[in-house]
Amino acid sequence: MAVSVEDKPPIAREPAELPPALTLSPLTSKALPNWALKACMAITGTVGALFLAVHLLGNLKVYLGADAFNKYASGLRSFGEPYLPAESFLWLLRIVLLICLVVHVIAGIMLWERSRVARGKFKAKRTNGLRAWSATIQPISGILIFVFLIFHLADLTWGKVVAAQGFVETTATTSSAYQNLVHDFSRPWSAIIYVIMMILIAAHVGHGVSTVVHDLGSMGWRWRAVFVVIAGALAIVILLGNASIPIAVLAKVVTLS
């Protein structure tokens, strides 16, 4: 029997329904999406990298002698006077850096946890050379740098717990930063920790700064190539410049006299 047109079943025009989405991470939220966290990390990381560059320039004054270095240390406290109250510039800098640090660390932990969940239980092989290697150690170096930061402040700013014998606290008018530095790095273990941390900081800055342009959405290949060069140069300068200081102290190039 011939089938009439009406008898035919209607052709399904609705698109095939997709299976429901997997909800992998309990941390994924609309309020703090990954793209925003990544942009925050790029901005706060850039502030941190700029701080490291300025900090390096200050550190290198150690080669100009005790007076030049101590004068610079005092100068940070009196910067902006008489237009600004005493130490106000220093505190402004400290507050900005602290906010950047907190945002950077929290965003980093959240992104790390989300990505760990998204990866699942089977880990991926690293095949992409230096870039993959530096990305892999980024969270590890980040944690160690955070611990070192507290150590470094206790050692040379607060003069507590891990500080060297003979630490002299800074007053409003005088600074003993040079003497404190020499006392500190005369202890070989402290110098070794410092040099190792400079290698980790260089690796962290090298990868971090080169990703900044990606995370802020720059699609031009020139910008991204330029930032790879900037990141590499900054990493090498920070490593060589800072790590030379404890070595110079141990080699008696930088001495108390």
Place this chain on the structure above:
Amino acid sequence: MKLTLDIWRQKDSASEGHFETYEVDDLDPGMSVLEMFDRLNEHLILEGKEPVTFESDCRESICGCCGVTIDGHPHGPTPHMTTCMQRLRQFTDGQRLRIEPLRAGAYPVVQDLMVDRSGLDRIIAAGGNVDVDAGSAPDAEALPVEHATVEKALDFAVCIGCGACVAACPNGAAMLFTGAKLLHLSLLPMPKIERNRRAERMVAAMEGEFGACSLYGECSAVCPEEIPLTAVAAVQHERLGALLARKL
């Protein structure tokens, strides 16, 4: 040619998987990896055993269906090449290979070497289309599009959706895939109109199931279509652009 294969066997997504070892000794170096599976399955069927499930369709690097992990490399050890195009001559006679499905938290195993990649479909469904009514075709010169722009859009439209980028990523991120789609549409005049809305929707769908980029660069290194890391930056570019721009 003889190869020893440690192949991942898993009954369904609910059960635990394990490796099983097979020896295949009647292989030809000119065979593809998929043809090796065909040969293995012929033997298994003749022996009355369950054949290995794997996905394949066009077998000419267009459909994006195939894709297994060989010795930790999504698609296989030869870079920028789908599993169907990977030849056995890259292996030495008697070599042992570890063959698993594409691995990612968002890729549940359906059976053996076959995974469910519909997370990628959900990203496309969230906005990878043109919603505006384009009407009938305009006159040829009414809407000039530079040839270089068309070529660039095509460079990103070549994504075959195989999902190897996610499997290669230590973070299980789908940024290369999503960025390629966003960029390809944002470069062309009609789809460009709704680029901000599209970026919001597709990035939200992506982040619900996939990880974030740490710029390992593993995705681009395996991509059969050699999509550059520009696509990764495109996700941030389009999404941050949508934050600053008027809606649509």
